[in-house]
Amino acid sequence: MQILTRSLVACSALLLASPGAFAQKAGDTILGLGVAVIAPRESLGPVTSTGPAAPAFNAATAGATASIDPVATVSLSVLHMFTDHVAAELTLGVPPRLDVDVQLRSGNHPRAVSVKELTPALVAKYLFYTPGDTVRPYLGLGVTHASFRDVKINPSDPLVGRLAGTSVSLSSSWAPVYNAGLIYNINERLSINASVSYIPLKTNATFVGTGTTSTTRLKLNPVDYVVRLGYKF
Template sequence: MQKWWGFFEFQNNILETDMTSISKIALACAALVAASGAFAQKAGDNIVSVGLASINPNVSLDKMTSVGPGSTGAYFTGKLVDANASVGNQTTVSMGLLHMFTDEIGGEFTIGIPAEFTQDMYMPNGSAPQSHPAAAKMKIWTPTAVAKYFFGTTNDQWRPYVGFGVSRVSFHNVSTNSTDTTVAALASTSAGFSSSWAPVYNAGVIYNVDEKWSINGSVSYIPIKTTATFVGPAAPGSGLNGPVTTTGDAKLNTMDYVIRLGYRF
């Protein structure tokens, strides 16, 4: 009996020794992870990223008015009543630079390759045709600066965040469809949209693949306001001399969906 008891005591000592070793290894690994800062963003980090952005504008037009010697008659005033427009969605390349000022607060500057947007117009109270597809084309620049607050800690692999910032919105390479008679009368001489500052409401999450690489997914809401200015000749057949200048305010309530691959240095 004493022999067996000594055997069990020997086995128990081995088990205790193994458990002690395992505990020491686990504690060492935990200390190593804590010391390394693990995955997440921390004060002083810079992260460059590149990916894709899906830009989805929702357009509404306010009342449009025409002035000039050739603007009289029903051709302009009739067609422009309750006129509205739509702009198609586009996907483009998006690039960003994020700097972490503290473990929780960062600032990011983003810019994308401007995509060409197509604007369709619909004039329900004018004479046929009422629909004017591809009435105008343009490129929209939206360089953006956003302050971001990150939740969690520097050891977290997932870092959700919210942000608020500003974007400088400008319109370039605006062209109109000269083959459309109504569009030509309205804007064959020139067409433009005013630049403006717009607030940016942002939310997203960063998944840290390792201590260098990460994936950033976000959504932004950008309420853009601009004034459209079109210049064209007098109404066809009116016998009047132009030009006619038509102006109106437009709103582009834009949703911006972004996914980018980031590298930390």
């Protein structure tokens, strides 16, 4: 009996010490907290202006391009395992501020527009290997609804002020999320989730200025790099 007891204790200790012991099995819910780096792959469509001042603005903005630097933000997630391999993950981050630099033939316009981007996403995932493995790669496919808040222009730029001095708006939109990553199980409760996502995201920008209303199509197409520490309940 004493030998059996010792054996059970030893087995239990071994399971608890095993990095992948019963990780990501059916019914588990994992909360994640980490950092996301958002790297837009932006492009700007033709700027079309209407109104009394439209000819001057159309000439000034012909061939305009845009650039947006990568930004980092806090990322939160809830991952639920429906089976040992199929899961769904809801992600939400602190809205990062994107600074849009505009380049024209007449010169550069840094931080012409800045905006906070909110992109909650729901992604279905398929996890490979088994719940007992230390490393579990996965593929995911989902959807996000992007909305834009607190849109600002650079008031010190004369052209930007004339082009968008009255108001600026960016339309909300739905976009697919293509996701791949892996989970490294530290122990039964803790894990590290690293992933990369591509989101073909587009928005319509409308600028109302002095004597003109201008519209353009802005493609953000971000690649998101995310690392989170997960805790399983």
